Amino acid sequence: EAGVTQFPSHSVIEKGQTVTLRCDPISGHDNLYWYRRVMGKEIKFLLHFVKESKQDESGMPNNRFLAERTGGTYSTLKVQPAELEDSGVYFCASSQVAGNYNEQFFGPGTRLTVL
């Protein structure tokens, strides 16, 4: 069974440009989460989808970030316009059930570098 995949693995853009990150969860997983780790800091929660609906987007830093999950399958996270402080690693995770004891499976992350 394929795990969570993320594309691209690494993106280098200039300040002011737009970048779109993609996450493909494990097939059949209704729950999809985005996290990010800004350089030197903790991994922080961004948002949670249940199918195509945003269950919790309290971790989204500002309105330059837009996440979508059309059709309840893959998700995209767009940063527009990108700022220097957006550099970091963006992780996606999925789980079959949203219960507290359920494991979230993480993807390899997308390393975003904003110059």
Added chain:
Amino acid sequence: AQKVTQAQTEISVVEKEDVTLDCVYETRDTTYYLFWYKQPPSGELVFLIRRNSFDEQNEISGRYSWNFQKSTSSFNFTITASQVVDSAVYFCAPRDNFNKFYFGSGTKLNVKP
């Protein structure tokens, strides 16, 4: 909200040594869940162990064991007879009742041959 402290930024051991990774957390929740994840050089986060807050029984799973003490809010993780392949960054991560993980800053473990 929850807060996690992993005071050990980096640890180096020689293969076959035992190593304990410390984790102290803060939470106002009465029930919560505790996880450890490993991030090898390949980058993905790999699930290791989990424990719920009302079960303080400590267990051993292969070379992994953990010591959960609710009274001190600690959830320490031990690797017995470490191997080079254990080299990675280890994250302690409580999860609240809304499925949010609160990750620590991670402890980088270097296991030397």
